Amino acid sequence: MGVYPAFTAPAALRHMVNHFKSLLEATQLTDHKPISRAQLPLLLAKVNGSCFAQLLFEWFNIVLDEEQKRWFSLDGKELPGSIQSGHTRGEVLVSALDHQTHQVVAQLIDDQGLAHQKLSLDALHLIPSTLQLIHTGRGQYVVGLKTNQAHLYRS
Incomplete structure (x- = not known):
């Protein structure tokens, strides 16, 4: 498993809602709305932590020894x-x-x-x-x- 920040579901949802516009711009998506609080844990359970960490580290050019x-x-x-x-x-x-x-x-x-x-x-x-x-x-x-x-x- 990769090393990445641990978020509680409420904090992750709040962050997603507050930054949803920039998320849409970054992913070049339109006509979408944030998922609900009830849906968030279901979505996060499907995220591959190692793959997510690799994408995150590559996107921000983070290199850890x-x-x-x-x-x-x-x-x-x-x-x-x-x-x-x-x-x-x-x-x-x-x-x-x-x-x-x-x-x-x-x-x-x-x-x-x-x-x-x-x-x-x-x-x-x-x-x-x-x-x-x-x-x-x-x-x-x-x-x-x-x-x-x-x-x-x-x-």
């Missing part, structure tokens, strides 16, 4: 039997996975100097000490939330 393309995913798994009575969380083993090679490269962010890299992580890692480590290391991060994380999702 291999280091700039690197992203890592942090994923944690709860160790069975580690949740103490009265607690909801136990001991978690966190692995850093290289997006390109799909190989585990570290068990902690400060292993292998990952704090200065680009990291994607789930809400389990949305804790101040983890984000502070990335911020201090001048790294970048994207945190994904799911609807099953009700409290964070509502916030």
Whole structure:
């Protein structure tokens, strides 16, 4: 998958509506109107991310070196039997996975100097000490939330 900005559907729709006239001019289309908010997620689900990224980078003549393309995913798994009575969380083993090679490269962010890299992580890692480590290391991060994380999702 290519590296490209993540947009929420409402932000993408707002951007499309606000820039629709210039989009029509760029594509040399006429007599079209923006799709609805309900149609946007259906359309975006059909977009090939790698192809879109390639077109975007070629159009704007953006060239990234291999280091700039690197992203890592942090994923944690709860160790069975580690949740103490009265607690909801136990001991978690966190692995850093290289997006390109799909190989585990570290068990902690400060292993292998990952704090200065680009990291994607789930809400389990949305804790101040983890984000502070990335911020201090001048790294970048994207945190994904799911609807099953009700409290964070509502916030």
